[in-house]
Amino acid sequence: MVKVGVIGLGAWGWNVARNFAGLKDCELVACSDTDPKRLAAAKKAWPQINPVSSLDEMLAKFPEIQAVVISAPAIAHYPLAKQALLAGKDVFVEKPFTLSVRDAEELTAIGEKNGRIIMVGHLLEYHPVVRRLKNMIQANELGEVYYIYTQRVNLGRIRGDENALWSFAPHDISQVLYMLEMEPIDVSVRGQSFIQEGIEDVVFLSLYFENRIMAHIHLSWLDPHKVRKTTIVGSNKMVVFDDTEASEKLRVYNNHAEVPSVRSYGDSIQVRFGDILIPRVDMSEPLTLETQHFIDCVRTRTTPLSDAQDGLRVVRILEAAQKSMEQDGVPVRIQGGKSDKLPSSVFADRRWHALRA
Ligand SMILES: NC(=O)c1ccc[n+]([C@@H]2O[C@H](COP(=O)([O-])OP(=O)(O)OC[C@H]3O[C@@H](n4cnc5c(N)ncnc54)[C@H](O)[C@@H]3O)[C@@H](O)[C@H]2O)c1
Incomplete structure (x- = not known):
């Protein structure tokens, strides 16, 4: 005992x-x-x-x-x-x-x-659906992960001692890091305090990873809908995890865009729509x-x-995110235990080069 x-x-x-x-x-x-x-x-x-x-x-x-x-x-x-x-x-x-x-x-x-x-x-690292998503990603079932977005919004308890970033984002950030087994390069955040001065109620947070993977996190306790959703878009499949669903929490869409290996003039990129599967996931609290x-x-x-x-x-990410939010969304680098500001011009250059690599 x-x-x-x-x-x-x-x-x-x-x-x-x-x-x-x-x-x-x-x-x-x-x-x-x-x-x-x-x-x-x-x-x-x-x-x-x-x-x-x-x-x-x-x-x-x-x-x-x-x-x-x-x-x-x-x-x-x-x-x-x-x-x-x-x-x-x-x-x-x-x-x-x-x-x-x-x-x-x-x-x-x-x-x-x-x-x-x-x-x-x-908590989400112990959620059976998140574990399934991680396995799918790590087994390359979705193909190359392009981007992830999560929504954690509702008209809920408005805290006076912390903002929506520190209150909610630990869930989504830990979930994304756990699933990808990667740490982001930088974070960019914009947030706004509508109800109490200096305490952000609404936050839009973007993480940028290696291999061009992006994760976007929307947090709010001022929203008409209760949403607890994670969407992952990969090169082969797309998945949606809806934690407000009682049983069918996970949907796998066999949809993707197909780019021909040799693309001649006039060829269009095909969009494929496949089956939508609802895998059985054994749930425990x-x-x-x-x-x-x-x-x-x-x-x-x-x-x-x-x-x-x-x-x-x-x-480390939350601290960098807070810094970015205080500077109106300037990307803040997350590096080896300390985060420091990355000038936006460098950020723009890096992304431009990455897209053309
Ligand atoms: N994992 C999750 O899904 C999840 C969800 C909600 C909250 N949380 C976290 O759990 C913690 C508690 O959240 P909550 O919603 O229960 O908050 P709460 O404000 O409802 O309750 C906090 C309680 O702690 C007591 N308290 C305050 N200072 C104390 C101290 N020094 N010693 C002993 N008791 C003290 C208060 O009297 C109160 O009863 C927070 O860290 C929050 O971020 C986690």
């Missing part, structure tokens, strides 16, 4: 705690929230748990806890994770890992030095798979799929 303590029992943290409480090889020993009402509700839901008011109290009273799960607001991730790691605990941190590359690097180093497991809550993976990693001392390095990669 892995003994776990959960910090933060808000809208999402509650689901996280519910999952850890339900795993066979895990014991939810203690929960903490700064709001006593949340703690009282948790005690009612899981009578076996010990409510505590802080991580300090949790560490002092329950030294048998092996792993600390942090689902408090993003601003609290770094200090709580650092304290738990230094106390010798393994740590699960919700996304975003931290709010800066510096903090993410420090936590990663502490984890490595002390042999602690760090896992970041990149991604959060259950994710929490079970953390417990397995703690038990067997294996590196999680969404480990600290994965969290760091995503924070």
